[in-house]
Amino acid sequence: MGCSSSTDAGGPPGGNDPALGGRSNKIDAELDQKRQEEELKIKLLLLGAGESGKSTIFKQMRIIYGSPRTDENLRMYGVVVRSNCITVTRKLLQLIRMNTTISIHFISVAMKEVWQKRALLNVIDGHKDFLDEIDRIASKTFRPAQQDVLLARVKTTQVVMERYRIDGIDFEMYDVGGQRSERRKWIDCFDSVDAVIFVAALSEYDQNLAESKKTNRMVEALELFRSICNNRAFANTSVMLFLNKKDIFEEKLQYSDIADQKPFADYAGPQNNFNSGVLYFIEKFKDCLINDEITDSFIQACTATDTNNMEFVLDSTRTIIMTDNLRRSGFLGAG
Numbered sequence: 001m002g003c004s005s006s007t008d009a010g011g012p013p014g015g016n017d018p019a020l021g022g023r024s025n026k027i028d029a030e031l032d033q034k035r036q037e038e039e040l041k042i043k044l045l046l047l048g049a050g051e052s053g054k055s056t057i058f059k060q061m062r063i064i065y066g067s068p069r070t071d072e073n074l075r076m077y078g079v080v081v082r083s084n085c086i087t088v089t090r091k092l093l094q095l096i097r098m099n100t101t102i103s104i105h106f107i108s109v110a111m112k113e114v115w116q117k118r119a120l121l122n123v124i125d126g127h128k129d130f131l132d133e134i135d136r137i138a139s140k141t142f143r144p145a146q147q148d149v150l151l152a153r154v155k156t157t158q159v160v161m162e163r164y165r166i167d168g169i170d171f172e173m174y175d176v177g178g179q180r181s182e183r184r185k186w187i188d189c190f191d192s193v194d195a196v197i198f199v200a201a202l203s204e205y206d207q208n209l210a211e212s213k214k215t216n217r218m219v220e221a222l223e224l225f226r227s228i229c230n231n232r233a234f235a236n237t238s239v240m241l242f243l244n245k246k247d248i249f250e251e252k253l254q255y256s257d258i259a260d261q262k263p264f265a266d267y268a269g270p271q272n273n274f275n276s277g278v279l280y281f282i283e284k285f286k287d288c289l290i291n292d293e294i295t296d297s298f299i300q301a302c303t304a305t306d307t308n309n310m311e312f313v314l315d316s317t318r319t320i321i322m323t324d325n326l327r328r329s330g331f332l333g334a335g
């Protein structure tokens with residue numbers, strides 16, 4: 001990949017000079033080593049629609065396998081957290097205004113009702129935790145904790161890459177922006193990908209896209225998954241499916257039925273049932289595949305903001321990807 005040997009048509013400059021020949025051998029050996037490292041390296045790509053949780057998983061990689069954040073970086077997240085608080089408050093006030101049946105005197109009682117309608121204005125679910133902690137966040141001495149960083153929302157607008165060495169293997173992980181306008185940048189990192197982690201939020205079955213108010217988010221995720229799985233660039237790539245935000249999904253099922261959503265009116269399982277709901281969406285994602293090549297071990301339901309959960313999920317993902325890589329390169333038998 002990208003490494004050329006020095007024995008091109010004209011030969012290396014000064015090719016007959018023994019002194020220079022020695023240097024050239026050394027350069028060749030270094031290039032060889034670099035090429036081998038490139039070949040051994042595992043390139044992972046996080047793909048999925050906007051707000052599905054890709055950057056949160058990217059942040060978890062750093063928490064679990066990388067170095068701690070600098071004070072400067074944390075300060076930047078402090079600003080983001082406060083800005084997220086203002087956004088969520090504005091949206092909730094707008095919802096209260098839209099709901100004329102709620103009297104201002106009953107706001108504290110009515111807040112639960114307003115919160116349940118948050119999908120109407122694409123409120124970020126996790127930001128309720130910020131509102132619950134508003135005194136701490138508003139205090140002069142506020143320094144974001146790890147969980148604040150995980151809950152902070154910044155839309156990704158460029159491709160970001162971080163490297164990790166885990167148990168002697170080099171990993172390169174790429175995070176991209178998932179909103180429609182960002183997807184044309186994806187192609188730049190499609191070369192030599194070993195594994196795609198496709199992230200879809202389970203909880204978005206009753207939400208519409210931020211960038212296209214009439215499109216159901218889950219429908220968009222399914223279409224995107226279909227196009228990724230059937231993309232020739234990934235013909236020899238492991239595709240893992242992370243069904244994220246299972247914490248919010250479980251909570252939402254208590255008051256928002258899957259079958260009430262037009263695109264999922266065929267849901268025939270019991271209401272408010274987490275397992276049936278997850279299985280239903282797993283089948284929807286599997287239906288997107290032409291060949292039935294994604295086995296259940298490639299599908300994980302997860303909560304990206306939960307470090308314990310992600311430690312387990314990312315660890316098993318690593319094992320599956322490496323085994324699948326060996327199988328694809330012929331070192332392990334098929335099946």
Ligand SMILES: Nc1nc2c(ncn2[C@@H]2O[C@H](COP(=O)(O)OP(=O)(O)OP(=O)(O)O)[C@@H](O)[C@H]2O)c(=O)[nH]1
Pocket residue numbers: 048049050051052053054055056057124125126150151152153154155156157176177178179244245246247248302303304305306
């Ligand atoms: N409660 C909860 N919140 C989550 C979970 N995963 C992500 N979030 C939150 O959802 C919001 C969006 O997550 P991001 O990681 O920024 O989404 P993204 O896929 O990177 O979005 P783009 O950059 O627009 O493509 C953030 O505020 C996260 O904290 C989850 O499993 N549970």
Ligand SMILES: [Mg+2]
Pocket residue numbers: 054055056154155156175176177178
């Ligand atoms: Mg992102």
